[in-house]
Amino acid sequence: MPIIVILAFNLIVGRVADRARDWRQVIVIGALIGGIVPIGLFFVNEFWGILLFWTLASLPGGAIGPVLDAASMRLARRNGTDFGVMRAWGTVGYMLFNGLTGYLVVWFGAAIFVPLFVGLAILRAAASLQLPPFRAPAEQLTISVAAAAPKTGSLREVAKPWFILPLFGFCMIYGTHTVLNAFGSLLWKAQGIPEDVIGPLIALGAASEAAVMFLWKRLGGRISARGIMLVSAVASVFRWLLMGFEPNVAVLIALQLSHGITFAVGYLGCVHFIANWTSENIAAETQSLFVVGQQLLSAVALVGFGWLVPSMGGQAYFVAAGFALAGAGCIWVSMQMKAARAS
Missing domain, CATH: 1.20.1250.20 (MFS general substrate transporter like domains)
Structure with a gap:
């Protein structure tokens, strides 16, 4: 269900992000929504409630992921930084938290999953507030850049x-x-x-x-x-x-x-x-x-x-x-x- 909903919204979110003054606005809004909505998982125990909040919790991350990739690539090219290294740290984080989650579930049981998920979602939302602007200001678009x-x-x-x-x-x-x-x-x-x-x-x-x-x-x-x-x-x-x-x-x-x-x-x-x-x-x-x-x-x-x-x-x-x-x-x-x- 999250994949179906994400597919329906991805192009819309991408278009809105391109029309915005900076991609950062859409990324931050998506991260903040993604940090608040999962809190609802604490209050549901039946299938339909879990389905609703799990879908809504997954949507912001899935929808802003492509926007973040596009924005990071443009920023990396403009600043001369390495997009590959930026993306690699995402993979390292994936490996780290996959392993950590496994150990935490063994130690504390399945009940640890929702607090861990919600806590990391809130952490991601807080981190998004530190993101820089991604688009180059018009006055920084030099002749050589414009030509290329x-x-x-x-x-x-x-x-x-x-x-x-x-x-x-x-x-x-x-x-x-x-x-x-x-x-x-x-x-x-x-x-x-x-x-x-x-x-x-x-x-x-x-x-x-x-x-x-x-x-x-x-x-x-x-x-x-x-x-x-x-x-x-x-x-x-x-x-x-x-x-x-x-x-x-x-x-x-x-x-x-x-x-x-x-x-x-x-x-x-x-x-x-x-x-x-x-x-x-x-x-x-x-x-x-x-x-x-x-x-x-x-x-x-x-x-x-x-x-x-x-x-x-x-x-x-x-x-x-x-x-x-x-x-x-x-x-x-x-x-x-x-x-x-x-x-």
């Missing part, structure tokens, strides 16, 4: 096959990673991988993602954005093909370490691709459209693989490899349609 700025000032101008295809292609690849998140642990357990090994395997993927993001500035500037996306797509094809053969733990370690290439590299390539070809007037709206595509393809992948996994087991990853190959084809076709611009 992309000319596409509306979504209609940029919504052409050469622009849509690579983003759609990576959304297909993103969907295959959602399959790994949803079914990977179950398949590994069915293949006889010990449970005390499954956790570290999952952590390896997140660690690889963070490492690539920290190193992005050294690696990402040597190839075009779509070239990076194509590398990610091809690596995904080989990763899922090998996963389909139900390899041993040693091979799984190597495959999990490739997560930084199959996911992080492709994601950063997409964010740079969007920033390369769009102006600030449509930055958040375009990023929101990209996230909507990710969620839709993830839903398709989850439903489809929910049917395939019971009958195919680990060999369902062969279908994921086919999806990734189709995504790679979309990116390659786009590169033939329009020359790449360096990321």
